[in-house]
Amino acid sequence: MVAVRVEALTKVFEPGVVALDDVTLEVASGEFLVLLGEGGSGKTTLLRLLGGLETPTTGSIEVGGVPLADLPDREAVIAVVFQSYSVYQHLTVAQNIGFPLRGAHSDVGERVAEAARHLGIADLLGRLPAHLSRGQRQRVAMARAIVRRPAILLLDEPLSNVDPRIWAELRGDIVALTKRLGITTIYVTHDRDEAVDMADRIVVLDHGKLVWKGFSPFTGLDTYG
Numbered sequence: 316m317v318a319v320r321v322e323a324l325t326k327v328f329e330p331g332v333v334a335l336d337d338v339t340l341e342v343a344s345g346e347f348l349v350l351l352g353e354g355g356s357g358k359t360t361l362l363r364l365l366g367g368l369e370t371p372t373t374g375s376i377e378v379g380g381v382p383l384a385d386l387p388d389r390e391a392v393i394a395v396v397f398q399s400y401s402v403y404q405h406l407t408v409a410q411n412i413g414f415p416l417r418g419a420h421s422d423v424g425e426r427v428a429e430a431a432r433h434l435g436i437a438d439l440l441g442r443l444p445a446h447l448s449r450g451q452r453q454r455v456a457m458a459r460a461i462v463r464r465p466a467i468l469l470l471d472e473p474l475s476n477v478d479p480r481i482w483a484e485l486r487g488d489i490v491a492l493t494k495r496l497g498i499t500t501i502y503v504t505h506d507r508d509e510a511v512d513m514a515d516r517i518v519v520l521d522h523g524k525l526v527w528k529g530f531s532p533f534t535g536l537d538t539y540g
């Protein structure tokens with residue numbers, strides 16, 4: 316089943332700045348897709364369009380067969396974690412994770428505990444972010460993203476601020492988690508090894524164009540990495 320369908324998507328920010336150029340793409344339900352490309356290739360732009368945070372100049376996005384703009388509760392279906400994502404410093408880990416629920420659910424405590432368990436931070440729920448490592452903070456951000464049980468998770472270089480020693484571990488945990496929960500994931504990176512390590516399938520962007528997609532990233536990809 317197709318979870319996300321992107322058709323001829325173009326984003327022009329200002330005359331001459333074509334951030335995304337006629338990109339067509341399908342993401343299967345449950346797939347872990349990696350968007351790979353150098354700085355300025357349009358990765359974040361595509362992710363922000365998918366998250367409904369930017370409006371396309373032309374082209375369309377469908378989620379589960381429904382135009383993105385027509386989704387009744389977009390934020391519940393699609394969760395986003397950015398590189399620069401910061402947790403609220405004055406809130407505990409539990410309050411941070413539960414924030415997106417905004418009291419709308421009767422089982423907030425249960426959902427927060429479940430999300431924390433999935434990220435291996437169940438023993439940190441009472442702590443403030445200042446007393447966490449960067450890796451732990453990124454786990455809080457991830458737990459906060461999955462607490463509404465999204466169908467689609469968009470991750471923009473979530474590991475680039477994390478200590479390399481715990482990077483590999485967190486990588487594996489993110490893939491395992493999204494597979495376990497059946498979440499369709501689109502993961503942005505400029506790191507070829509990370510892409511190869513994590514992806515079911517890789518899409519390469521270059522100057523806003525989709526220049527390559529497939530399962531075997533070792534051929535024809537010499538300029539990336």
Ligand SMILES: Nc1ncnc2c1ncn2[C@@H]1O[C@H](COP(=O)(O)OP(=O)(O)OP(=O)(O)O)[C@@H](O)[C@H]1O
Pocket residue numbers: 328329332333334352353354355356357358359360361505
């Ligand atoms: N809000 C904006 N206004 C104008 N230009 C923008 C805006 N956002 C992005 N761009 C431009 O669009 C192009 C693609 O940017 P984007 O941030 O999508 O690239 P990226 O692949 O995520 O890069 P990086 O790896 O550095 O994060 C760049 O030329 C960038 O300068």
Ligand SMILES: [Mg+2]
Pocket residue numbers: 358359360471
């Ligand atoms: Mg970016």
